[in-house]
Amino acid sequence: MSQRNLEALDVGAIREAFPILQREFNGEQLVYLDNAATTQTPDPVIDAMSDYYREYNANVHRGIHHLSQEASIAYEEAHDRVAEFIGANGGREEIVFTKNTTEAENLVAYAWGLNELGPGDEIVLTEMEHHASLVTWQQIGKRTGAEVKYIRIDDDGRLDMDHAADLITDDTAMVSAVHVSNTLGTVNPVSDLVDIAHDHDALAFIDGAQAVPNRPVDVEAIDADFYAFSGHKMAGPTGIGALYGKKAILEAMQPYLYGGDMITKVTYEESTWNDLPWKFEAGTPQIAEAVGLVAAIDYLEDIGMDRIEAHEQELARYAYDQLDAEPDVEIYGPEPGPDRGGLVGFNLEGVHAHDLASIMNDHAVAIRAGDHCTQPLHDKLGVAASARASFYVYNTKAEIDDLVAAIDNARQLFA
Template sequence: MTATEHQGLDVEAVRADFPILSRTVGEDTPLVYLDNAATTQSPTSVIEAMNEYYRTYNANVHRGIHQLSMEASIEYEEAHDRIARFIGAAGREEIVFTKNTTESMNLVAQAWGREHLEPGTAVVLTEMDHHASLVPWTQMAERTGAEVRHIPIDDHGRLDLERAAELIDDDVEMVSVPHVSNTLGTVNPLSTLADMAHEHDALILGDGAQAVPNRPVDVAALDVDFYAFSGHKMAGPTGIGVLYGRESLLESMVPFQFGGGMIERVTLDGATWAELPWKFEAGTPPIAEGVGLAEAADYLDHLGMDRVQAHEEQITQYAHERLAERDDVTVYGPPPGEDRGGLVSFTLDGVHPHDLSSILNEAGVAVRAGDHCTQPLHDCLGIPASARASFYVYNSTEEVDVLLEGLDTAREIFA
């Protein structure tokens, strides 16, 4: 019995749910898809749920009283309920649908930050933050005169919590932290950082883009004030993201996008806003994508998020150990364990990550190469770029072996 079977996740059965995995690339080479931290693939059930919307009840929501509009409205509203249950939120009022994690984090920076940041206040980020967190808060700080501070990482790619405790003081209004680093794979102690923030009456925003797809997440247990993630990283469609926010906070915030769908009453001189969460969803929302996202949550819950996490940890441990055996590879981030997510970033001596990715592509292996939208982190690591292999429910140790064979090919080419 394999470790995967012992955990109850039948990878071959799971792979059959994802039609794209049967395709080939190049000259009929089997696809080995290891770029899941960028975008996961979608199962047939998600694709069909969205097709069903377009085939049978395609209409705008909250706009009409005809049958199709009512059916679409019900499905779209229930999608909010489904995602609330998936992450442990109190209800749909705390779930705002956006385009992606980036828009969710911009929403908080704009709608909350512009009202609460000013000279003498501070925002605390980390050296491992994605650009989707770094840039919105840096831009808002420039506009408001607030200070931006950064929690450093240690030699193992973990946050320096002692330094964090020093940086989070009474001047801090917001702490924004990746739950799981998209480059190092580090699983950060979000609830511990939430305690630090709340001790100083600050709020905390969790970037859950690399966490929600891969492990059980309960926003109430984490005690976060805001939490953001994307559908396309959790077997769902592109074009939809989620912002969780405490209802009292969302209620107090003024929207940063205005127009149809988010208003209660409009006059020539002003407007009042619709109830939550609709006041933050201006214009025609991502209806089909919401339907698909709800189906993705159903699919992952059917697999079991505990099993999803266990499978990713097993694959990551195998990949990490095999890469670490090589004297021509440097692996970044903490070793496998409870504080490491399902990805491995590395460099191969003498081979630029872009060249390595191209060579791997010839073997059918899809990885990411570059700075992974974490340029400051790569500056801290002293490298311009890295290659990243990231795993999901349909990946196997055999696919990791194909990756390793590709490294041998690259080594021969650049010898």
């Protein structure tokens, strides 16, 4: 990183753009540490969406009046902005807007998988996959007869890349892997996985839901065939995500949803499909949300994605060290470093994760507890649930101190 990128963020100034962080519960100020689920939304994003509804709210690609033209331009250019943000050189034709990462995974699984997979084919996932990937490809495997296999993780929560190299073979048709684990915080070597997949003529889908919000991502450098992420995890609105797909692959795929705007010509007997990316965006799309997503991208890039990554890693290291000093706290995932993202999953001995989260809520500390949509991974870890503290650009070390203090309160209650 350059010297500029190593400069500490002015977190105090950043927090001023997030009015929700000033809320108080039971006389205590909110400490929001559930960012891996959903980040908070800054004023510029809220203002951009409000401006859309106040000034040019209309349907896109439907009307010739001024409002529709303005909305259509904003919506189309949102695809361009997303493509630029993640390094998709093919531009808007390689960016499909979805509701979220889960829908993007399903789009590929149904539009590509149902047509291309069959008995004898293999789908390779990782043991740390989110249900968005695991359940989707599991069910596609059942429908098509393709076999689903899983790359092991080691005791530190990292992928066993030797096992990956053995598991991915010429029978492999798709490798789907999470870029950053939402439970372990592990940053996976996705470029290496993609290379292995391509060596065997398999496609690669990367789930970037926990990566795009907090680090620079270049899909061309990764060389993924598909890459997906969600707006609500990157200071943007809910209800919108993006699927990047290589143009040639998207062109060969059949639509996933049918209806208005994804067609070119319709008769009572036949229909033909619209150009990319519109053939995958049936019906009235998420126009306001697309405007908000662009505002979120602008906001994050003004801060600097490399600086956001450095800030999260600093917080993760601090939280890891503080929790690691507690003898009755078990932490999951690798030690802090380049291959760990900005979250810490843990359990307090003798206290169920749900009880721990409830006690923290009494002290206005918001964390996540449960299986985090990774039930098989929790089974492998030998725990029913875990607590998770996840950080973003507006969090501070003082808030991590509040987290540790709340853990101590729980410890005393259950002593």
